[in-house]
Amino acid sequence: MNIGEVAQQSGLPPKTIRYYEDIGLVNPPRDANGYRAFRDSDVHKLSFLGRSRALGFTIEDCRNLLALWEDKTRASHDVRVIAKEHLTQIEAKIADLQAMRDTLSVLVRDCAGDQRPDCPILQKLETPPAP
Amino acid sequence: MNIGEVAQQSGLPPKTIRYYEDIGLVNPPRDANGYRAFRDSDVHKLSFLGRSRALGFTIEDCRNLLALWEDKTRASHDVRVIAKEHLTQIEAKIADLQAMRDTLSVLVRDCAGDQRPDCPILQKLETPPAP
DNA sequence: CTTGACCCTCCAGCTACTGGAAGCCCCATA
DNA sequence: TATGGGGCTTCCAGTAGCTGGAGGGTCAAG
Numbered sequence: 336m337n338i339g340e341v342a343q344q345s346g347l348p349p350k351t352i353r354y355y356e357d358i359g360l361v362n363p364p365r366d367a368n369g370y371r372a373f374r375d376s377d378v379h380k381l382s383f384l385g386r387s388r389a390l391g392f393t394i395e396d397c398r399n400l401l402a403l404w405e406d407k408t409r410a411s412h413d414v415r416v417i418a419k420e421h422l423t424q425i426e427a428k429i430a431d432l433q434a435m436r437d438t439l440s441v442l443v444r445d446c447a448g449d450q451r452p453d454c455p456i457l458q459k460l461e462t463p464p465a466p
Numbered sequence: 467m468n469i470g471e472v473a474q475q476s477g478l479p480p481k482t483i484r485y486y487e488d489i490g491l492v493n494p495p496r497d498a499n500g501y502r503a504f505r506d507s508d509v510h511k512l513s514f515l516g517r518s519r520a521l522g523f524t525i526e527d528c529r530n531l532l533a534l535w536e537d538k539t540r541a542s543h544d545v546r547v548i549a550k551e552h553l554t555q556i557e558a559k560i561a562d563l564q565a566m567r568d569t570l571s572v573l574v575r576d577c578a579g580d581q582r583p584d585c586p587i588l589q590k591l592e593t594p595p596a597p
Numbered sequence: 598c599t600t601g602a603c604c605c606t607c608c609a610g611c612t613a614c615t616g617g618a619a620g621c622c623c624c625a626t627a
Numbered sequence: 628t629a630t631g632g633g634g635c636t637t638c639c640a641g642t643a644g645c646t647g648g649a650g651g652g653t654c655a656a657g
Contacts (some may be wrong), residue, residue, distance in 0.1 A: 336509065336633085337634075337635075338635075339633095339634065339635085348614090348615085349634095349635090350613065350614070350615060350616085351613085351615085353493060353637095354614060354615090355634095356615075358613095364590055368621085368622060368635085368636095369621080369622090369635080369636060369637095370622085370634090370635060370636080371635085371636095377497075379592075382594065383591050383592055386590075386591050386595075387591050388598085390569060390570060390591075391563070391566045393559055393612080393613090394612075394613065395502055400588070400591065401502060403585075403588065404588050404591070404592065405473050408581060409583050409584060409585070409588075410580065410581045410582065410583065411577050411578050411579055411580060411581075411583060411584060411585035411588075412579045412580055412581065414577065414587050415574060415577045415578075415579035415585070415587065416572050416579075418570060418573060418577070418587050419574050421570065422567065422570045422571060422574055425563050425566055425567050425570065426567060429560060429563045429564060429567065432488070432522070432556050432559055432560045432563070433560060433572060435521050435522045435558065436553065436556050436557060438521060438524045438620090439521060439549060439552065439556065440489045441548050443546060443550050443553055446542055446546045446549070447542050447546075448542055448543045448546035448547075449539065449541065449543055450540060450541045450542075450543065451542055452538060452539060452541065452542060453539050453547045454534075454540070454542035454546070455546055456542075456545050456546065456549050457534065459517075459533050460514050460517050460518050460521075460531065460535070461510075461514055461535065462471055463513065464517075468603075468604075469603090470602095470603065470604080477620090479645090479646085481645070481646060481647085482644085482645065482646090484605090484606095484656090485644075485645060485646090489644095499604080499605090499653060499654085500604080500605060500606095500652080501604060501605075501653085502604085502605090519644090523645080524644090525643075525644070529633085570618070584612090
C-alpha cells in the first residue's frame with residue numbers, strides 16, 4: 336500500500352507518516368522503485384499513533400505505548416502509569432488556561448473597546464501584581 | 467542596571483531578556499564594557515512582557531500590545547480585539563483539553579493497573595472510533 | 598594576583614511537524 | 628510513442644519561545 340492510501344486510512348498526512356518513519360515509529364519495507372510498501376500492521380500502528388496523539392500523548396509516550404501494545408505480556412500497570420501521568424499534566428494545563436481565561440474575560444468585559452485610549456487591559460499588564 | 471538585576475525585578479531569566487532584545491522587543495543601550503545598561507523604561511517594558519506572556523499572549527501579540535501601550539493615542543478597541551481573539555483561542559484549547567481529559571479519566575479509571583495484560587486504554591487506542 | 602560571580606556572543610537543540618524545491622515513476626490519453 | 632499530470636522520493640529550512648553550553652572578557656574583594 337502506498338503512502339497516499341495509508342494517509343487516507345490512518346488520517347495522518349503523508350509528511351507525518353514519513354516523519355514517523357524517520358524517528359523510528361514505523362519501518363515499512365520498500366518496493367523496487369523505492370516507494371514505501373506499507374503492510375496492514377504498519378497501517379494499524381499508524382492509526383494507533385494517530386489516536387494516541389489525538390489524546391495528547393507526546394511522541395515519547397506514543398513510542399512507549401506502542402511497545403506495550405505490541406508486548407502481549409505487558410502489565411496494564413505500565414500503561415496506566417503513562418496515562419495517569421499524562422492526565423495529571425492535562426489537568427494542570429487546563430487549570431493554567433482557566434486562570435488565564437478568568438483574568439482575560441474580566442478584562443475584556445471591562446474594556447470599552449471604543450476610540451478612547453483608556454484601557455483596563457493595558458492597565459492590568461502595566462501594573463505589578465499586588466503583593 | 468545590569469541584566470541580573472533586571473532579571474530579578476522583572477521575573478524573566480537573563481536568557482529570555484537577551485532573546486527579547488534579539489527579536490527587537492527591547493533595545494537597551496550598552497556600557498563601555500559591552501554590558502547592557504537597562505533603563506527604568508526597559509525594565510517596565512520587560513515586566514509588561516512578562517505579564518502578557520503569563521496571560522498566554524504570543525510574542526507577536528505582545529509586540530502589538532507593547533506598541534499600543536506606548537501609543538498614548540491608541541484606541542482601546544484595538545487592544546480589546548487582540549485580547550478577545552486570544553480569549554477565544556484559550557477557550558478552544560480548554561475545550562480540547564477537557565475532551566481529552568474526559569476520555570482519559572474514564573480509561574484510567576477502568577484500567578486495573580495490575581500485572582495482567584488486559585488494558586482498556588490500549589483497547590481504546592487500537593480501536594477505530596465508531597462511525 | 599587570584600578567585601568567583603557576573604557578563605558577553607554564538608551555536609545547537611528542544612516538540613512535532615510542515616512547506617517547498619528538485620527530481621523519479623507510473624499510467625492514461627493523443 | 629510522446630506527453631501530461633499526479634504521486635512518490637529525498638533533503639533543507641522554518642515554525643514558537645526559549646534554554647543549555649562552550650569559550651571568553653570584566654569586575655570587585657581578599
